[in-house]
Structure formats: C-alpha cells, structure tokens
Amino acid sequence: MPEIVSREARLSLLERMLLMRRFEEAVIHAAAKHKYIGRNHLYIGHEGTGAAVMAQLKPGDLAHTTHRNHGHIVGRGADPGRALAEIMGREGGLCGGRGGTWHMTDTSVGFQSTSAMVGGSIGLATGGGFACKQLGQGNVSVALFGDGVLDEGISYEAFNFASQYSLPILFMCENNEKPGRRETSMLAADRLLDIPKALKIHTMTVDGGDVEAVHAAVGEALARIRKDQVPVFIESQIEAWPGSHQHKPEFTTGETDISMAWDTGKITGPHADWIRQEPILRYVRKLLAEKAAAQADIEALDKKVQAKMAKARDFAEASPFPQAEGAILGAFA
Amino acid sequence: MTEKTFAQAMFDALSISMEQDPTISVFGASSFVLGRGLPPADEKAFIAKYTTRLLDPPVSENVLASVGVGSATAGLRPFINFGTSSFAFEAHNQIVNEAGNARYMSGGQLKVPLVYHMFHGIRGIGGAQHSQSPQSMYANCPGLEVVLPATPADAKGLMRTAIRSDNPTLFITHTKLLATKGEVPDGDYAIPFAKGEVKRAGKDVTIVAMSLMVLEALKAADQLKALGIDAEVVDPRTVVPFDAKVVIDSVKKTGRLVILEEASLVCSVASEIAAIVAEQAFEALKGPIIRVGRPHVPMPYSPSLEAFCTPDAAKLVDAVRKLLKK
Numbered sequence: 001m002p003e004i005v006s007r008e009a010r011l012s013l014l015e016r017m018l019l020m021r022r023f024e025e026a027v028i029h030a031a032a033k034h035k036y037i038g039r040n041h042l043y044i045g046h047e048g049t050g051a052a053v054m055a056q057l058k059p060g061d062l063a064h065t066t067h068r069n070h071g072h073i074v075g076r077g078a079d080p081g082r083a084l085a086e087i088m089g090r091e092g093g094l095c096g097g098r099g100g101t102w103h104m105t106d107t108s109v110g111f112q113s114t115s116a117m118v119g120g121s122i123g124l125a126t127g128g129g130f131a132c133k134q135l136g137q138g139n140v141s142v143a144l145f146g147d148g149v150l151d152e153g154i155s156y157e158a159f160n161f162a163s164q165y166s167l168p169i170l171f172m173c174e175n176n177e178k179p180g181r182r183e184t185s186m187l188a189a190d191r192l193l194d195i196p197k198a199l200k201i202h203t204m205t206v207d208g209g210d211v212e213a214v215h216a217a218v219g220e221a222l223a224r225i226r227k228d229q230v231p232v233f234i235e236s237q238i239e240a241w242p243g244s245h246q247h248k249p250e251f252t253t254g255e256t257d258i259s260m261a262w263d264t265g266k267i268t269g270p271h272a273d274w275i276r277q278e279p280i281l282r283y284v285r286k287l288l289a290e291k292a293a294a295q296a297d298i299e300a301l302d303k304k305v306q307a308k309m310a311k312a313r314d315f316a317e318a319s320p321f322p323q324a325e326g327a328i329l330g331a332f333a
Numbered sequence: 334m335t336e337k338t339f340a341q342a343m344f345d346a347l348s349i350s351m352e353q354d355p356t357i358s359v360f361g362a363s364s365f366v367l368g369r370g371l372p373p374a375d376e377k378a379f380i381a382k383y384t385t386r387l388l389d390p391p392v393s394e395n396v397l398a399s400v401g402v403g404s405a406t407a408g409l410r411p412f413i414n415f416g417t418s419s420f421a422f423e424a425h426n427q428i429v430n431e432a433g434n435a436r437y438m439s440g441g442q443l444k445v446p447l448v449y450h451m452f453h454g455i456r457g458i459g460g461a462q463h464s465q466s467p468q469s470m471y472a473n474c475p476g477l478e479v480v481l482p483a484t485p486a487d488a489k490g491l492m493r494t495a496i497r498s499d500n501p502t503l504f505i506t507h508t509k510l511l512a513t514k515g516e517v518p519d520g521d522y523a524i525p526f527a528k529g530e531v532k533r534a535g536k537d538v539t540i541v542a543m544s545l546m547v548l549e550a551l552k553a554a555d556q557l558k559a560l561g562i563d564a565e566v567v568d569p570r571t572v573v574p575f576d577a578k579v580v581i582d583s584v585k586k587t588g589r590l591v592i593l594e595e596a597s598l599v600c601s602v603a604s605e606i607a608a609i610v611a612e613q614a615f616e617a618l619k620g621p622i623i624r625v626g627r628p629h630v631p632m633p634y635s636p637s638l639e640a641f642c643t644p645d646a647a648k649l650v651d652a653v654r655k656l657l658k659k
Contacts, residue, residue, distance in 0.1 A: 062407055064403065093440070094440065095438060095439050095440030095442065096440035096441075097440075098437055098438050098439070098440045099438040099439060099440060103434075103438040103439070105438075105439035105440075105442050105443060106442070107439075107442045107443065112403070112406055112407065112443070113406065113435065113439070113443065115430070115431060117426060117430055117431075120399075120430070120431060123395065123396045123398075123399025123400065123402075123403065123427060123431075124399055124402055124403035124406075124431065125403060126396055126399065126400050126403060127399055127400035127401060127402055127403020127404040127405070127406075127407065127411075128403045128404065128406075128407050129403075130358075130400055130403070130404045130409070131403065131404040131407030131408055131409045132407070134356070134358060134385075134386075134404070134409055135356075135407075135408060135409070141403070141407075153395060154395045154396055154399065157391070157393035157395050157396035157397075158396045158399075160391055160393065160396075161390065161391060161393060161396050161397075161400065164390075164391060165388075330436065330437050330440070330441050331436065331437045331475045331476045332436070332476065332478070332500050332574075333436060333444050333446075333498075333499035333500050
C-alpha cells in the first residue's frame with residue numbers, strides 16, 4: 001500500500017481536514033446570522049475520507065458529489081470564499097447563486113457536479129468514467145456518496161454498467177450509518193460491499209476515522225483504476241457527527257478546539273465519546289505521538305486555516321445578492 | 334435531392350456527424366435506425382467503422398440517461414436512444430433533474446451537448462405503455478430542447494442541429510414515420526431550431542401540427558380543398574425553442590386556428606400553442622381556437638377502441654368544417 005511518509009504530506013493532509021472543518025463551522029455561523037435554510041448536510045466527522053480522496057486526484061480527474069458536498073468542494077481546492085458565497089446565495093458564489101449548497105460545481109478544479117438526488121452522483125460519475133475512457137487521457141472519475149445510495153436502483157445499474165464496460169471509476173461510499181437510529185440504508189444484503197461485489201467490482205473497506213488508512217486504501221484503488229481501467233468500490237466507515245439531523249444540524253459539539261488533542265481533560269459533555277475519536281483530533285494525536293509535528297506546529301496550522309476562512313467569510317459577506325432579473329437567463333447554452 | 338426514407342435520412346445525419354466528430358458515441362444504435370430497411374452494406378460498414386463508439390448497453394435507462402449527462406459535461410457528445418418513449422420514463426429524473434438543470438444550476442459552467450432519441454406515438458395495438466407522446470412533459474421542463482420532425486428532409490437537417498447543440502435535446506420521432514419517403518437534399522445541411530415551416534399554403538384556416546400529424550394535416554387539407562376550404566398547414570418542427578412567429582403570421586392571414594396533436598390535450602403542446610396565439614394574436618381570430626387530440630385516457634389495445642382514440646385526418650376535417658360551418 002502507498003503510505004504517506006513525508007512530514008510535509010502529512011501536515012498538508014491535516015490542513016485539508018482543518019479547512020473542511022472550519023468551513024462548516026463558518027456555514028453554521030452564517031446560517032444562524034442570516035437565518036437561511038439549506039445547511040442541512042454538513043461534512044463534520046467525514047474529513048478523513050474527503051481529504052484522503054481529494055489529496056490524490058490529479059488534474060483532469062473528475063469528481064461528482066452528493067448533498068453532503070461542502071468538504072469535498074473545498075477539499076478539492078475550490079475557493080472557500082466563493083463556496084461560502086454560493087451557500088449564502090450570493091452573486092460571487094461558485095455558481096452565481098444559481099445552485100446553492102445542493103448544486104455546487106467548480107469545473108476549474110475538476111469538480112463536475114453536486115446532485116442532491118440520492119444516487120445522482122453515482123450515475124453522473126459513471127458517465128464521467130465513460131468519458132475518461134473514450135478520451136484516453138488516463139484520468140479517472142470519482143463518485144462520492146452515502147450508504148443510502150445503495151437503496152436506489154441506479155446504484156445497481158451504475159455498478160453493472162461500470163463493470164461491463166470496464167470504466168475507470170472510484171465509487172467512494174461514506175457510510176455514516178448510526179447504530180440505534182433509523183438506518184440510512186436498508187439492505188437485505190449483509191454488507192454494502194456485497195452489492196458491487198456481486199457485479200464483479202473490486203471492493204475495499206476502511207476505517208473512515210483514520211485518514212492515513214483511507215489515504216492508503218484510496219491510493220491503492222486509484223493505482224488499480226488507472227492501471228487496469230476498472231472500477232473500484234471503497235466503503236469508508238464513518239462515525240456520524242452527533243449534530244447531524246435530517247432537517248437542521250445542531251452545533252452540539254461546538255467549535256473544534258484543537259488543543260483537545262493533547263489536553264484531553266477538556267473533552268466533556270454528552271458527546272465526549274464522539275469528540276475523543278473524531279478524525280481531526282485523532283490525526284493530531286497520531287502526528288504528535290509519532291513526532292511528525294509539535295503542538296506549536298499544529299496550532300500554527302490551525303491559525304493559518306482560520307485566517308484563510310476569515311478572509312473567505314469576509315468575501316462571502318461582502319458579495320451582493322444576484323440581480324433578480326438575471327434569473328431568467330442561463331438555462332440554455 | 335434523392336428520395337429516401339425517414340430512417341435513411343436520420344442514419345445519414347448520424348453518419349455525417351460521427352465522421353466529423355470523434356466525441357460522438359451512440360448508445361442503443363441497434364434499436365434506432367439499424368435494421369430498419371437501410372442498405373445492408375451501408376449498415377455493415379457503419380458498424381465495422383465505429384466498433385468502440387456504438388454501444389449496445391444493458392437495459393438500464395436510468396443510468397444510461399445519467400451516463401449521457403456525465404459524459405457530455407466531461408467533453409463527449411453522446412447520442413442516446415431509448416427506443417420507445419415509455420422507456421425514457423424510467424430515466425425521467427436523470428433527464429429532468431440532471432440534464433435539464435445542469436447548465437443553469439452550475440451558473441453556466443457546465444454544458445450538456447447530448448441527444449436523447451425516442452419513438453413516440455400510436456403505432457397500432459401498442460396499448461397504454463407503447464403509444465405515449467411525451468413531448469409536452471419534456472417541454473414543461475426548463476433546459477431541454479424538444480424536436481419533432483415530420484419529413485425525411487427535416488429529420489436529417491434537424492438531427493444535424495441536435496447533435497451540434499450544446500444543450501440536451503429530446504429528438505422525438507414517430508414510429509410510423511420511419512418507412513415514409515421524401516426528397517432529401519444531398520450532402521450536409523442543418524435546419525435551425527425555432528424555425529417552423531409552412532408545409533402547405535392556404536387562406537381559410539391555419540392547421541398547426543408536428544411529427545406524424547403533419548402528414549394527417551396534409552391529407553385533411555386535400556380533403557378540405559374538395560369542400561372548398563383552403564387550409565394552410567404549419568409545422569413548427571421544434572417545441573422548445575418554439576417559432577411563435579410562423580404560427581402567428583399564418584393566423585393573421587387566415588383568422589382561424591385548429592391544432593392537431595397526437596397526445597392527450599390536457600396541458601399539451603396544442604394547449605401551449607393555443608395560449609400563445611390567444612395572448613399574442615387574439616384580435617386576428619375570427620372564431621375559437623380548436624384543438625384535436627386523443628382523449629385523456631390510457632391508450633386502449635383493441636383496434637376499434639384505439640381507432641376511436643387516434644387523432645387523424647378525418648377528425649381534423651370534421652373539426653375544421655364545424656369551425657367554418659361548411
């Protein structure tokens with residue numbers, strides 16, 4: 001398995017995760033301040049998966065995501081100010097306020113689309129994979145989606161199509177099923193992996209809370225996809241964020257205090273168990289334990305990300321709402 | 334000019350397009366025009382030439398429609414044939430929510446140059462699930478172009494435009510038109526969208542029709558002539574974008590409008606045309622706008638029931654005579 005060894009690469013991975021986290025915190029604050037809806041699906045707790053995927057995509061690779069997309073978009077390198085402006089419905093948003101949280105696209109970084117239809121990304125990414133194969137530039141297409149997608153008929157069709165035509169696609173499933181609550185997928189099969197496996201797709205499973213493990217799995221998968229021109233399915237098992245609710249997220253775990261990684265006495269309250277093992281603090285602890293970074297390095301990195309997000313927030317807040325008359329333009333090329 | 338069938342004309346447009354543009358792939362070619370009376374040598378050569386670009390995909394309309402969008406936004410020009418239009422209902426979400434919305438919701442970053450082809454219409458004992466005419470359903474969804482050719486010459490020219498369009502285009506043809514013949518210009522040409530054509534000039538009444546109904550309207554016009562009624566037949570050719578001018582100009586000349594539509598009239602293309610004329614040329618009308626279409630029931634199977642529900646020249650003649658009191 002390809003492992004991350006350089007200190008630089010490890011800190012870069014952490015920085016990507018921190019940007020995703022601080023971005024979602026900014027979304028929560030902006031939503032409270034401006035009283036708008038449409039902030040239902042935050043990426044908190046998923047960072048280990050998104051960062052590991054986005055860090056390894058190459059220029060020309062195509063990404064297709066789902067309603068829980070904010071982390072993916074900023075993780076791939078979209079401007080966080082323009083992404084936040086889009087969520088706030090502003091003219092300066094990535095899509096000029098036409099898409100919003102559920103439909104963010106940034107083709108300048110190969111971020112093809114967000115479909116808010118359950119199963120949307122999986123079909124579009126299959127099309128992306130077909131295009132990669134026909135164009136022959138060695139690129140891959142990635143579908144990011146939740147476990148609920150396997151309830152949809154299109155997942156069966158997409159796996160079958162991708163397998164039949166041997167398409168270069170990474171099916172990246174973020175399984176955040178919560179034990180004790182209504183399952184987000186209801187499969188008669190024992191495991192999610194049984195479905196793609198039945199259609200002869202190579203499958204892997206990985207602990208989504210361990211960013212380096214995800215990185216290794218994704219690295220192996222991408223190498224296989226590029227070399228053999230085949231699809232691979234990865235299930236990343238994620239402990240769902242306790243603030244995640246169907247209709248409106250609750251900021252139950254508060255703003256991330258990075259020092260909790262080394263000052264564990266600060267971790268209290270009803271969600272202490274989740275905080276203790278959440279992917280960012282977990283990775284910081286690992287880097288400290290392996291002496292890849294000192295506390296001061298971590299704090300400096302977090303400050304850098306926070307400063308970047310402050311700028312992003314200022315940009316989004318300053319961006320005006322789109323001119324209303326423009327609404328009737330742009331449906332056709 | 335050469336006399337060709339509708340199927341041959343569509344095949345010619347597809348061949349020219351594929352020759353010129355290597356990014357075109359065809360999904361479902363075998364149920365599109367192949368095997369429909371083309372010269373066997375042409376068909377064989379076509380299949381041999383494009384082995385990697387002609388796909389015979391699994392029976393998976395849902396993902397197929399989505400593959401169209403995903404590959405179109407990634408730089409290809411897919412041509413997707415669903416066969417019978419009922420099958421496209423399996424893919425409705427992908428056509429409406431993904432293809433139609435992609436450009437707008439990305440703020441213009443994405444373009445979706447893809448063609449969805451399907452066969453519509455009452456084909457004869459097709460029953461409820463193989464006789465659909467879904468044009469108004471698609472026309473109701475922003476971001477989709479809807480094309481309904483009636484003649485071989487139009488089919489070739491409109492298909493060239495559809496394939497080159499940067500928008501998702503629903504190319505809807507009538508099963509019964511495939512074997513019809515007509516003069517087709519040789520070589521390459523394209524007919525722009527939103528450019529209707531007067532198929533027959535007349536002064537007493539305007540008949541608007543598309544697809545197979547144009548042929549029925551022309552038949553009716555011949556019968557009306559014997560009764561002393563000079564009918565003008567107008568074919569808008571595309572529903573979205575729509576050429577309102579060709580219809581309004583004709584109504585201003587004749588003062589009367591009858592619209593023949595093969596679908597149910599509830600929220601139909603005929604209804605839309607009636608509304609456009611009522612809004613924009615009301616003063617030109619000497620009488621009510623009349624619509625002739627199928628009743629709002631699933632298409633029955635039995636030939637006697639089916640015939641009763643099928644709009645045709647005879648029903649159109651009756652409607653025109655009633656309107657003109659002749």
